Structure formats: C-alpha cells, structure tokens
Amino acid sequence: MFDSPLSASAYEVLGVAPDAADDDLRKAYRLRLRQTHPDTGGDAAAFVQVQRAWELVATPEARAAYDRGHGFGGTGYAPAGAAGGAEGAGGGGADGGWRPRTRSADTRPRARSFGQPGGWRRERYLTLMREWAGRGTELADPYDPALVRTAPRELRRLLADALAEETTARIVGDLGMGYTVWHDVAADPRDADLKLDHIVLGPSGLYALRSEDFGGPVRVRRGDLIGDGVTGAPVAEVVAAARAVARAARVKFSGAIVVLPDDDVVTAIDEIGRVRGLAVAIVARSALSTVLRRGLTGARDIGGNELFDIRTRLQQVVRFV
Known part of the structure; x- marks a missing residue:
C-alpha cells in the first residue's frame, strides 16, 4: 500500500535510492522478486508489494510521474474539506488524501449511522502534531504529506488509523x-x-x-x-x-x-x-x-x-x- 502515512515508498520497497539508475532499479526489482517469492520461502504479501512498487516506477514515464507526485515517497494528496459525521452521514473520510472529506451529495439510501469514525484519532493526531512541532510554531497544514512523513511513527499511526x-x-x-x-x-x-x-x-x-x-x-x-x-x-x-x-x-x-x-x-x-x-x-x-x-x-x-x-x-x- 503506497497511500498510507505509514507506507514505504516504491524505492524503499525495492531497496534502492530515489536517484538510482534505471538499470540498477531493474536489478533491484529482480532481486526483490527472488527474495520475496513464496516458492523460494518468501512472503506472499511482500511479493505483491514488490510488484506494485515496480508498476509505479517501471518505465521512465511512470517513474517521472511518480517522482513528480511522490517526491517524498507517498502519493499525491488533494485538499478535501471538513468532515461530516452525524447520524445518517455515513461517516467522513478521505479518498486518497489525509484530510476529512466533505459529506457526499449521493442521495441513495444509506445505512443509519451514529458516531464520528476516526474522530477521536484525528483530534489526538492534531493535538500531538502541534506539540511535536513546538510551541509557537504555526502549522499551516497539519496534513501536508511532506510534514507528515517527517513526524514520529506514533503520530503517523494515529492518522493512518483515522x-x-x-x-x-x-x-x-x-x-x-x-x-x-x-x-x-x-x-x-x-x-x-x-x-x-x-x-x-x-x-x-x-x-x-x-x-x-x-x-x-x-x-x-x-x-x-x-x-x-x-x-x-x-x-x-x-x-x-x-x-x-x-x-x-x-x-x-x-x-x-x-x-x-x-x-x-x-x-x-x-x-x-x-x-x-x-x-x-x-x-x-x-x-x-x-x-x-x-x-x-x-x-x-x-x-x-x-x-x-x-x-x-x-x-x-x-x-x-
């Protein structure tokens, strides 16, 4: 998974530096395939991760697109507004970003819902993120991917769970x-x-x-x-x-x-x-x-x-x- 605050980048999964040459990248991919293949004692889930990572950087075009949107190892994240969360809202969420999503305009009948999904962890994340940044430091966007990637794992875990x-x-x-x-x-x-x-x-x-x-x-x-x-x-x-x-x-x-x-x-x-x-x-x-x-x-x-x-x-x- 490459759109998580906790996930490794495609380069990290393949075991190379982001500026590795294309030939070195390909060699690393083949090596990681052998290391993780279930038939040779590897882990099947890790094997899938390696294949997914390669898909993101396999061609010069794909790699350039990945690097433009994912320079620090994540995916691109667009702002998404404020969360819903009352009964009948069906919960807030984030489609690929790290911000709560606005309530959908979908008018189809939905499950009857109570409570705020992820709300406790988001509040905790925001509080601890500000404490980690330090008193007097203004966080223009606590969900900025570049900032999130530098935070301690405990904070990123809170956001990932939310x-x-x-x-x-x-x-x-x-x-x-x-x-x-x-x-x-x-x-x-x-x-x-x-x-x-x-x-x-x-x-x-x-x-x-x-x-x-x-x-x-x-x-x-x-x-x-x-x-x-x-x-x-x-x-x-x-x-x-x-x-x-x-x-x-x-x-x-x-x-x-x-x-x-x-x-x-x-x-x-x-x-x-x-x-x-x-x-x-x-x-x-x-x-x-x-x-x-x-x-x-x-x-x-x-x-x-x-x-x-x-x-x-x-x-x-x-x-x-």
Missing part, C-alpha cells in the same frame, strides 16, 4: 438502509483504550469491526496478525471489545472482522476460525461489503423483531469515545 476507520465507514454506509452502524464505540468505561471502531447490524448478523493500516503486509499466525508494523494483538483486542459490549447490551455478536488495505493481505477473505468463541475473519477493504451482506460462515440471519430488539439494546448502552 483514515482506515473513515474508509470503512464509507463502505458500510453504502450497505443501505437495512443496516445500522455505530462508530468509535467505547467498549469499557474503565478502559479508555478498549474500543470498537465499528459495530454493524444488518440482516446477515451483528459484527464488531476493527479498521487497521499497519503500513505494510501482514499475515496470520496462531490466531492473530503479525507483520513489521503490527503492534499489540489486533484480533484478541477486537474480540475482547466485542465481548465487553455484548455483556453490557445483552446481545450476541455473530463475528469479529479486522479490515485491512487490499495491498497488505494475500487473501481477500480469510476466516481464521473462532477466538474465545467468536468467529473471526481478516478481510480486505474491497471485500468487506460482500462479507457483511452474506455474513461469516455459520452466522445466522437476523430479521424482524429480533433486529429491532438488538438495535434498541445497543442504542441504550453505546457510548462513544
């Missing part, structure tokens, strides 16, 4: 009026760090979602995610948060889903089994709508009065971070 949540919010908002969504839900008032990024209720079930962007390829091992950028135990944490909300609302979740950028996973839908009794799947963003419409394996459909009852129970206990 973007991930906003992207998921747009996807689930498009599911339609048969779905209800809660964003940035506090799972346990005694633990400020335990939250659910999204709760999605629809005919296919009740799902706890965690939106992540680790800035690079990830894979599953022993029931959780591992990778260079992975911190903590994302699967265990979303399951713990889901169980806390389930106890408070007296509801039963159908499953937990960790949503990741398409480029960072090998399999679009990976149902990894049950964790503490809850079905769990690792899902690429592009496949999320499919999963939420059909449900996870073994999840039963919800309809009629039961759907209304679950929504009412959640509305009574949901608190936002």
Whole structure:
C-alpha cells in the first residue's frame, strides 16, 4: 500500500535510492522478486508489494510521474474539506488524501449511522502534531504529506488509523438502509483504550469491526496478525471489545472482522476460525461489503423483531469515545 502515512515508498520497497539508475532499479526489482517469492520461502504479501512498487516506477514515464507526485515517497494528496459525521452521514473520510472529506451529495439510501469514525484519532493526531512541532510554531497544514512523513511513527499511526476507520465507514454506509452502524464505540468505561471502531447490524448478523493500516503486509499466525508494523494483538483486542459490549447490551455478536488495505493481505477473505468463541475473519477493504451482506460462515440471519430488539439494546448502552 503506497497511500498510507505509514507506507514505504516504491524505492524503499525495492531497496534502492530515489536517484538510482534505471538499470540498477531493474536489478533491484529482480532481486526483490527472488527474495520475496513464496516458492523460494518468501512472503506472499511482500511479493505483491514488490510488484506494485515496480508498476509505479517501471518505465521512465511512470517513474517521472511518480517522482513528480511522490517526491517524498507517498502519493499525491488533494485538499478535501471538513468532515461530516452525524447520524445518517455515513461517516467522513478521505479518498486518497489525509484530510476529512466533505459529506457526499449521493442521495441513495444509506445505512443509519451514529458516531464520528476516526474522530477521536484525528483530534489526538492534531493535538500531538502541534506539540511535536513546538510551541509557537504555526502549522499551516497539519496534513501536508511532506510534514507528515517527517513526524514520529506514533503520530503517523494515529492518522493512518483515522483514515482506515473513515474508509470503512464509507463502505458500510453504502450497505443501505437495512443496516445500522455505530462508530468509535467505547467498549469499557474503565478502559479508555478498549474500543470498537465499528459495530454493524444488518440482516446477515451483528459484527464488531476493527479498521487497521499497519503500513505494510501482514499475515496470520496462531490466531492473530503479525507483520513489521503490527503492534499489540489486533484480533484478541477486537474480540475482547466485542465481548465487553455484548455483556453490557445483552446481545450476541455473530463475528469479529479486522479490515485491512487490499495491498497488505494475500487473501481477500480469510476466516481464521473462532477466538474465545467468536468467529473471526481478516478481510480486505474491497471485500468487506460482500462479507457483511452474506455474513461469516455459520452466522445466522437476523430479521424482524429480533433486529429491532438488538438495535434498541445497543442504542441504550453505546457510548462513544
């Protein structure tokens, strides 16, 4: 993935300097292909990253375009305005930039939505960004890519997570009026760090979602995610948060889903089994709508009065971070 505040540039993925000669660039690409190829013991997700990086700089024309728009290793980012976020807005977001997006003029029926996706992390990012820049320093644009790239990883991670949540919010908002969504839900008032990024209720079930962007390829091992950028135990944490909300609302979740950028996973839908009794799947963003419409394996459909009852129970206990 090359449009993340955490991602490496195409040159970094290929292991060369930005001013490397074309022949050296091509040699580096072939070397990285051999190093990451799954048939020779490499990582499949990293192999995909290498191919994607090469696509961006393979020809003089492509490389020139990449260098013009991505001189510091990211993609180009256009201003996008202020965020929406009230009920029915379907969430804010950023289409490829790092700024919250204005509310869409799309008039199609959307999921009923509550909360501000990514809002807590954006506020935290802006506060810490100003502290990092130093007292008295005016930040004309705290989302300027050149500035963001120089910030500590902890700050870039906050922004990446906010973007991930906003992207998921747009996807689930498009599911339609048969779905209800809660964003940035506090799972346990005694633990400020335990939250659910999204709760999605629809005919296919009740799902706890965690939106992540680790800035690079990830894979599953022993029931959780591992990778260079992975911190903590994302699967265990979303399951713990889901169980806390389930106890408070007296509801039963159908499953937990960790949503990741398409480029960072090998399999679009990976149902990894049950964790503490809850079905769990690792899902690429592009496949999320499919999963939420059909449900996870073994999840039963919800309809009629039961759907209304679950929504009412959640509305009574949901608190936002």
